[in-house]
Amino acid sequence: MPARTPRSSTPARRTDRRTDRRPSTANHHGIHLLRSGTAVRGLVESAALGPDSLVLDLGAGPGTLTAPLARTGARVLAIERDPGFLARLERRFGDHPNVRVVAGDLTRVPLPGRPFQVVASIPYDLSTLLLRRLLTDANGGGSSLAAADLVIEWGFAQRVSRAAPRDLETAWWGAAYELRVVRRVRAAAFTPAPSVDSAHLRVRPRPGLTGRRVRRLLYAMLAEAFRCPDQPARTVVAEVAGRSAAGRILGESGLDRGVRAGAVPADRWAGVARSALGLSRR
Incomplete structure (x- = not known):
């Protein structure tokens, strides 16, 4: 090899x-x-x-x-x-x-x-x-x-x-x-x-990321996060999943609302996407 x-x-x-x-x-x-x-x-x-x-x-x-x-x-x-x-x-x-x-x-x-x-x-x-x-x-x-x-x-x-x-x-x-x-x-x-x-x-x-919908949601969040890494992660989630749901999604994911988007570990974004998809199905 x-x-x-x-x-x-x-x-x-x-x-x-x-x-x-x-x-x-x-x-x-x-x-x-x-x-x-x-x-x-x-x-x-x-x-x-x-x-x-x-x-x-x-x-x-x-x-x-x-x-x-x-x-x-x-x-x-x-x-x-x-x-x-x-x-x-x-x-x-x-x-x-x-x-x-x-x-x-x-x-x-x-x-x-x-x-x-x-x-x-x-x-x-x-x-x-x-x-x-x-x-x-x-x-x-x-x-x-x-x-x-x-x-x-x-x-x-x-x-x-x-x-x-x-x-x-x-x-x-x-x-x-x-x-x-x-x-x-x-x-x-x-x-x-x-x-x-x-x-x-x-x-x-990673578990829970096999569906097309959750993967597309995850990619959309990452694309927005790395478009402007210094913006708050809350702004990224609000842009993709809606402002009213952003706080709840971040809370379920265990992320501080003021954390900078570019500082969020990659695996935590996966949790955010799963939470956002789960909330949309309720």
């Missing part, structure tokens, strides 16, 4: 000085293969797969994750675009009844229509594009993602899992999904070692 040297998706400032001082290993193809058995076991155990599960190994490489995923009994789609890796995957898993090798770009390959999980080590420069495919869902449709356990660049993982997001996109991800850094994955866990550490990011949908 290759991870490529970070470009656009990697924050300019890293959170750990030790990673800044680590020399970069020459790697003209930009591919770093996860080789840590501990990291692989952690990803697979976190996914908690079973025979009824459908799991995507995006950027499967030589099949380091594909093999333990297949042993869970889940149906595995090993997606890879590199011809050399594809040939190795076909030789290794061609006879496995629960593994299908798919030639495709992880940023373009069609996603399943039924609920699916993703367990993968993601190329650094594709992290943002991939999370957009899996998590961005402003109109209440989108993918059928049931869970994801991803290895991504450490600084990027810290940014997207921050309680108080910096922008609308990461606010939506954090409000609709629980994004939690499970553990640090050191650069030495890859061959060749990249210049920065990675993280195991656990992604799970």
Whole structure:
């Protein structure tokens, strides 16, 4: 499962000085293969797969994750675009009844229509594009993602899992999904070692946000909140749900009426949206 040297998706400032001082290993193809058995076991155990599960190994490489995923009994789609890796995957898993090798770009390959999980080590420069495919869902449709356990660049993982997001996109991800850094994955866990550490990011949908109506309501509140982050959260709720209901909704959500919209944690916006929908149904 290759991870490529970070470009656009990697924050300019890293959170750990030790990673800044680590020399970069020459790697003209930009591919770093996860080789840590501990990291692989952690990803697979976190996914908690079973025979009824459908799991995507995006950027499967030589099949380091594909093999333990297949042993869970889940149906595995090993997606890879590199011809050399594809040939190795076909030789290794061609006879496995629960593994299908798919030639495709992880940023373009069609996603399943039924609920699916993703367990993968993601190329650094594709992290943002991939999370957009899996998590961005402003109109209440989108993918059928049931869970994801991803290895991504450490600084990027810290940014997207921050309680108080910096922008609308990461606010939506954090409000609709629980994004939690499970553990640090050191650069030495890859061959060749990249210049920065990675993280195991656990992604799970938040409960009570599966309906189109509540998701649209949530997105409308977030869009208004990040249009003017310094306005009170009460103003945001009043704009979307009505002035008469704003105070009650905030009270049910446990938010102070004067709190600044941009300071509200992403998961609290999810509670606001659920309260607003529940009030509208009474």
